[in-house]
Amino acid sequence: SQYILNLIKNIYFSYYNVLCTVPDDRVSSRRNLDIPEALDTLERCYRLLASARPIRTPLSASSNKSTPPHVLGRFLKRQVFDLIKYRITKLDHNLFDVIWPAVKKLPDNRNVVQIVEEDFPGGVTAPDYYVYEVFTEFMTPLIKDLHNININSDFPQHPISDFKKNSLLSESSQPLVEINIDSGDDFVLTGTMECSRNLSGFELPLNLKIGKLEFVERIITTVLMRDDFARIIEQLSPESDQKGGSYYTLNEILEKPSEICAALAATGVLISLCEREEIDDCNRLHGKQWPYGRGVFVSDDKTVAVWINVHDHLRVVTSTPADAPGEIGLTFSKLSCIMTYLHEKLDFVFDEKLGHLSSRPTFLGAGIRFSLIVNFPGLSKDIDNIKHLCAVRGLQYRETLSPDIARISNYQCLSITESNCFNDFVTATSNLLHLEKDVSMQNSAHITTMLSNIFRRKRSSLADIHDIEKFQAKTN
Structure with missing residues (x-):
């Protein structure tokens, strides 16, 4: 029956996690999450995120059309979820402590909603440093996506500040x-x-x-x-x-x-x-x-x-x-x-x-x-x-x-x-304000049509930037 198959699956993944806990492990609690209520909560969270997952084109965090459930649902697939749902960090934080900003029903209070949205725009938080390693199968590709890094490439060394x-x-x-x-x-x-x-x-x-x-x-x-x-x-x-x-x-x-x-x-x-x-x-x-x-x-x-x-x-x-x-x-x-x-x-x-x-x-x-x-x-x-313009400009x-x-x-x-980050921001925002100024000053149907053609293309930041620069040269 399905119940027996699920039971066997849970036993398998529990055993797998035990095998993955090695003596020199300094980031996990070296035990599995075995509280039925906590596991039930995680299962409900998974179903919520899975239902929010786009059916066709997956939405990246930088699409500006995605919501936190969209983003998390893209990376928390069933195979990954079953692999990490039993894990606990050395400070006793489980997967729910990481994803709660995206799945928790917040009170009808704009102050609280604003706090969660502004501080955790990706719908995730790190209650301790160890979640980045304990839940790496989920966190690593998600972090790359949140920072506009190719998820199929390895993390480069972060430069000295x-x-x-x-x-x-x-x-x-x-x-x-x-x-x-x-x-x-x-x-x-x-x-x-x-x-x-x-x-x-x-x-x-x-x-x-x-x-x-x-x-x-x-x-x-x-x-x-x-x-x-x-x-x-x-x-x-x-x-x-x-x-x-x-x-x-x-x-x-x-x-x-x-x-x-x-x-x-x-x-x-x-x-x-x-x-x-x-x-x-x-x-x-x-x-x-x-x-x-x-x-x-x-x-x-x-x-x-x-x-x-x-x-x-x-x-x-x-x-x-x-x-x-x-x-x-x-x-x-x-x-x-x-x-x-x-x-x-x-x-x-x-x-x-x-x-x-x-x-x-x-x-x-x-x-x-x-x-x-x-x-x-x-x-x-x-x-x-x-x-879309903001998305292609980062x-x-x-x-x-x-x-x-x-x-x-x-x-x-x-x-x-930090300086490269600032220079990119200056370039992107200056370009955006220049376009706004052109539209506000000339207000022509031709400009509106050209902008629409540029913005509605399939995301390709390099091509879009070249078209925008050509457009600006014509309007100057």
Whole structure:
């Protein structure tokens, strides 16, 4: 009967996993998941993802038409699922702890939904570093897809961070670079840049107890409150009167009302936060100790925020100037100076293939994310077209409450340096804004038809880029 066949299959895979557990295994718990309720939950999750899997053309993460269930369903096939569903990491995390952002029914609360979507856009999370190896049959091809890397090729070695290489240089050899991709302030509304890192010798914040959380907090804040860091902050904004910054605990940020929280929101460096009562499974999102042992260092002008122990040990967020939201050159220069200093003072966990490890698989490698809120009055008239354009240029397109306004950000930060990642982002966004300007100024049926022909072709980024460049040359 089918019941007996399933039983034999489960016994086989259980035995297989036991055989795969070797004495020098330092990443798994060296035991199998044998809780019936947990296995039943995983089976329901698999059926949900399998039902979301596209029947014909599989959707990659960068298609801008896919949802997290689409992406995960593409890689969590039955053979892979049966192989890894019994595994547990050395910190007792199973497969559900990895895929819950894509399968969990979230409360009808926009704050919670926004947190999950922004921090885990691929629908997966890493509750500990070991999931990347314990569930490698699933995680490796998924990570490649999330970062626009050919899933059939081997992972190259991740290059040494530019921030680490810059630490060998003098401060005078790192001039600020001015690049404004929207000098007329016509389309870009706001911009932010984030870089995340985790300290060597510590588990991710999700798994740390109070003592270790406070220890990590103390290590980082000691560096941030030093006089030489204050001088760096002062030099980055010489026109202001700032002399450094202040540190606030997360309790101070979450209290209502909170002046500092409002100030961070106004300058764009407030990250999405979630209070315990907003989600019934907050431990899975933040750990048992939330919000203790967490906080944020804020520069005096409120344009730099260094978040501590929120998903990752360290998250540096900078924003573009309010009077020049397209000035991403100076913003990246500011981020680079700060990260170069932190690389000199702190030791960060690093994997030769995955680069700087993160609790968020989309932040592996360089651990960097560039985001712009852009008004597209012309291109947004055909959402499918602009999504396709973003996809072939390596940009993630996320709609906002307004149909004309979207958040665009980079996909890839793995197997690439921070500066190369930034240069690719500058090229892609500049091209996008140039097209928007052409459409807005000329507004001709000929332009609309040509754009449609370019965008609707089968995905081939090189061919599309050549056609777009020819089109721009004709319209200039």
